[in-house]
Each structure stands twice: as structure tokens, then as C-alpha cells.
Amino acid sequence: MxxxxxxxxxxxxxxxxxxxxxxxxxxxxxxxxxxxLTIESLHLSPQARQRLVDIDQYHAVFFVSANAARLALESLDDLWPQWPVGVHWLAVGPATADILASAGIPVEMPASGFDSESTLRLECLRELHGKRVLICRGNGGRELMAETLRLRGAEVDQLVLYQRSCNVxxxxxxxxxxxxxxxxxxxxxxxxxxxxxxxxxxxxxxxxxxxxxxxxxxxxxxxxxxxxxxxxxxxxxx
Known part of the structure; x- marks a missing residue:
């Protein structure tokens, strides 16, 4: 049997x-x-929305998840009819990259691993003195990415787009x-x-x-x- x-x-x-x-x-x-978990999008403050308006001022924009990419794009579509050039658009893994690529964004991601540690090995994040990086994320989670980027000389902003909570x-x-x-x-x-x-x-x-x-x-x-x-x-x- x-x-x-x-x-x-x-x-x-x-x-x-x-x-x-x-x-x-x-x-x-x-x-x-x-x-x-349940995922709930958050209302963007004027300061958070301004970061999206000024997204062309960033050396790199890192999306920590597919949710972060999806929610950021919903706002960016209204602000940027054409994507700014000169920005490194970084995805943590394939699912996130697919969302960005489907919007016409030239996305970069790790070859394997698909986590913050792997993303930090990307060439564009090695030398960051005087450069700005935006992290699009949910609430909570690790601070490894932001802390490491600051140690490398970057000015780091974080855009919290959604809230994760236990599914009751x-x-x-x-x-x-x-x-x-x-x-x-x-x-x-x-x-x-x-x-x-x-x-x-x-x-x-x-x-x-x-x-x-x-x-x-x-x-x-x-x-x-x-x-x-x-x-x-x-x-x-x-």
C-alpha cells in the first residue's frame, strides 16, 4: 500500500x-x-510621502518584501510617470523583484540567499559615503540593513508602508x-x-x-x- x-x-x-x-x-x-500574519497598509504621513516625491535623490531604494514593493508602487505611480534614472532599485528576492520589474523598474537583487545579508553584498552598497538610501518596509523587523548601511557611510531613511500583526x-x-x-x-x-x-x-x-x-x-x-x-x-x- x-x-x-x-x-x-x-x-x-x-x-x-x-x-x-x-x-x-x-x-x-x-x-x-x-x-x-495579517498585513494592513498604513496611511503615509506628509513626511513619508515627501520621501517618495524625492526618490530620485537616493542612491538606492531597497524593498524588503513583495508587500513593500506593491504598496510603494501604488503611491509612486501617481508621482512618477517615468522612473528616475540613476537610482539602484533593490529587491530582497524574486517575488519582490517580479513586482518591480512588472512596473518597468530595472531591479537588482542578490544571486542567492534572498535576505538582508545577501543584499548587503551587492556591489552598489559597498561604498556609501555621502549617499542616501531609502528602505521601504513594514513595521518591526530587523534593523541590520539600516545599521550596516549607516556604518558604511550612508544617510538612511525608512518608509514604513504596512503593519504586520498576528492573525487572530x-x-x-x-x-x-x-x-x-x-x-x-x-x-x-x-x-x-x-x-x-x-x-x-x-x-x-x-x-x-x-x-x-x-x-x-x-x-x-x-x-x-x-x-x-x-x-x-x-x-x-x-
Missing amino acids: AAEPLHILVTRPEGQQHGLVALLTEAGFRVSQQSA DFCWPQQFVDVCLVTSLQGWHCIAERVPPQCRVVVPGERIAAQVRLSHAHVLLADSATDQDMLAACLQLS
């Missing part, structure tokens, strides 16, 4: 899970989805879950107490894995948070 396919829980925010769910389903897994409607599936996919540390903190000890948790990158291991024994590492890398990690379990 063939083994029953693994049951995988995807916890990405609403609207960001469809590609991964489709890949997992096509690969033969049983898939459920429950968002660990999150409900652990009644069916046994073999594998839970977690793509951010904040998401893990929102659901950690709900995850059964025997459930395997797949996370992107050693930084997140190290934190999850503090409270959960069965942690597996994906190369990154991309759909393909999360799928690859699951395939190693089947």
Missing part, C-alpha cells in the same frame, strides 16, 4: 500563498493554509499536520504555541532556524523563502 502523502500547512499571509500551495499540490502533497483567526487544522512551513520569525512567534511537538517545521535560513529551535525540536532548513526552495525542502521529506 502506498504511503499517504504528507499533510503540509502553509502559513504565509493571505494573497502570498497561492503559488506555493499550487506547487505543493502539484507535487502530490496534501495542503492546508492558515495565515500566521488562525486555527490549527483538525487533521494531523506533518509539516508546517514558516517564512518569518514574527510568523513563528504568532503560532509557536499552536504547533504540536511532533510536527516538523520548515524555515528559510539558519537565522530563523536558530530561533525556532529554542522552542521546537523538529526544524528543517530551506535555502530561502522562495516557493521553489520551500518546495525543495518538503520534497526531501517525502
Whole structure:
């Protein structure tokens, strides 16, 4: 008798899970989805909006997520009928890069890793004395990017475009879950107490894995948070 396919829980925010769910389903897994986090856009203050008006004054603009890219573009479309030249438009990974590229922006991103550490290795961020960098992001999160850029001599502004919070409607599936996919540390903190000890948790990158291991024994590492890398990690379990 063939083994029953693994049951995988995807916890990405609403609207960001469809590609991964489709890949997992096509690969033969049983898939459920429950968002660990909710994403709410924030009203831009006059000062924040001015940063978008002056975006051509920045050496580089870094988008930390697909949400940051999407929300920034909604405002930029009204302000810039043509994208300013001479700006390095930086995406943390493929999903973010795709949003920028679809708007006609010549985007740069890391070759692998798809996190702040990888982005900081880009050539355009090595020498920053006297240059300005804008970081488009959500609330909370790490300050590694801003702190490192300042140490390299940059003047750093941050544009907070959305708020992430725990999904109060999150409900652990009644069916046994073999594998839970977690793509951010904040998401893990929102659901950690709900995850059964025997459930395997797949996370992107050693930084997140190290934190999850503090409270959960069965942690597996994906190369990154991309759909393909999360799928690859699951395939190693089947």
C-alpha cells in the first residue's frame, strides 16, 4: 500500500500563498493554509510621502518584501510617470523583484540567499559615503540593513508602508499536520504555541532556524523563502 502523502500547512499571509500551495499540490502533497500574519497598509504621513516625491535623490531604494514593493508602487505611480534614472532599485528576492520589474523598474537583487545579508553584498552598497538610501518596509523587523548601511557611510531613511500583526483567526487544522512551513520569525512567534511537538517545521535560513529551535525540536532548513526552495525542502521529506 502506498504511503499517504504528507499533510503540509502553509502559513504565509493571505494573497502570498497561492503559488506555493499550487506547487505543493502539484507535487502530490496534501495542503492546508492558515495565515500566521495579517498585513494592513498604513496611511503615509506628509513626511513619508515627501520621501517618495524625492526618490530620485537616493542612491538606492531597497524593498524588503513583495508587500513593500506593491504598496510603494501604488503611491509612486501617481508621482512618477517615468522612473528616475540613476537610482539602484533593490529587491530582497524574486517575488519582490517580479513586482518591480512588472512596473518597468530595472531591479537588482542578490544571486542567492534572498535576505538582508545577501543584499548587503551587492556591489552598489559597498561604498556609501555621502549617499542616501531609502528602505521601504513594514513595521518591526530587523534593523541590520539600516545599521550596516549607516556604518558604511550612508544617510538612511525608512518608509514604513504596512503593519504586520498576528492573525487572530488562525486555527490549527483538525487533521494531523506533518509539516508546517514558516517564512518569518514574527510568523513563528504568532503560532509557536499552536504547533504540536511532533510536527516538523520548515524555515528559510539558519537565522530563523536558530530561533525556532529554542522552542521546537523538529526544524528543517530551506535555502530561502522562495516557493521553489520551500518546495525543495518538503520534497526531501517525502
